[in-house]
Amino acid sequence: MVTGRAIKHRDSALWLAAMVHRISGLALALFLPLHFLTLGLAIEGEARLESFLRWSDQPLVKAAEIGLVFLFTVHLLGGLRILVIENFDWRDGQKQLATLAAALSAIVAFAFLVRVF
Amino acid sequence: MNVRLYLWQRATAAVMAPLVMVHIAVIFYATRHGMSAADILSRTHGSFAWAAFYGLFVLAVSIHAAIGVRNILTEWTPLPERRVDACVVFFGLVLAVLGFRAVAAVVLW
Numbered sequence: 527m528v529t530g531r532a533i534k535h536r537d538s539a540l541w542l543a544a545m546v547h548r549i550s551g552l553a554l555a556l557f558l559p560l561h562f563l564t565l566g567l568a569i570e571g572e573a574r575l576e577s578f579l580r581w582s583d584q585p586l587v588k589a590a591e592i593g594l595v596f597l598f599t600v601h602l603l604g605g606l607r608i609l610v611i612e613n614f615d616w617r618d619g620q621k622q623l624a625t626l627a628a629a630l631s632a633i634v635a636f637a638f639l640v641r642v643f
Numbered sequence: 644m645n646v647r648l649y650l651w652q653r654a655t656a657a658v659m660a661p662l663v664m665v666h667i668a669v670i671f672y673a674t675r676h677g678m679s680a681a682d683i684l685s686r687t688h689g690s691f692a693w694a695a696f697y698g699l700f701v702l703a704v705s706i707h708a709a710i711g712v713r714n715i716l717t718e719w720t721p722l723p724e725r726r727v728d729a730c731v732v733f734f735g736l737v738l739a740v741l742g743f744r745a746v747a748a749v750v751l752w
Contacts, residue, residue: 569752
């Protein structure tokens with residue numbers, strides 16, 4: 527049985543940061559084969575790749591791309607946070623750093639949203 | 644995760660950090676007037692620099708993603724370790740093959 531005490535750590539911003547890092551990494555791992563297959567269409571010619579890119583102009587696909595840019599950025603910044611914590615003598619401000627990573631990712635994703643719509 | 648995998652995970656992360664930043668910049672640059680196949684291929688076709696950049700990226704991400712998925716499968720599923728290892732080695736190889744094929748597609752074709 528999972529007790530309140532056992533899951534209390536889930537209230538922590540750093541637990542949330544670790545979970546966001548894990549989920550974003552998993553989502554990117556699932557997306558990567560599709561991304562590679564798409565670029566591989568160029569083997570069949572420029573027209574084949576162009577045809578797929580025009581299909582991807584649909585609003586729903588663009589919305590998914592914005593989500594991917596967010597996940598990509600948040601995974602990068604979350605990863606940098608881990609590398610900094612593990613490799614440098616830095617113990618303070620970790621929660622602020624995690625929040626900053628999420629905020630910066632949202633800004634990058636929003637900038638991408640403005641660009642593609 | 645054993646020490647060897649931990650070091651590979653962190654080393655590939657360190658290698659990829661600057662690559663990801665450049666890739667995000669490229670995404671923004673490529674979408675400045677809407678993305679087209681002609682634009683993408685004119686940039687990459689015959690370019691040794693892009694082939695090296697994305698070749699290194701594919702290699703690093705295949706290792707990094709496989710180890711990451713291994714951690715998740717180990718912690719979140721009841722699969723035995725040997726089966727998890729087989730799954731993620733297969734996954735990493737699929738990523739590497741598809742990734743190098745994609746690099747070849749945009750650089751050589």
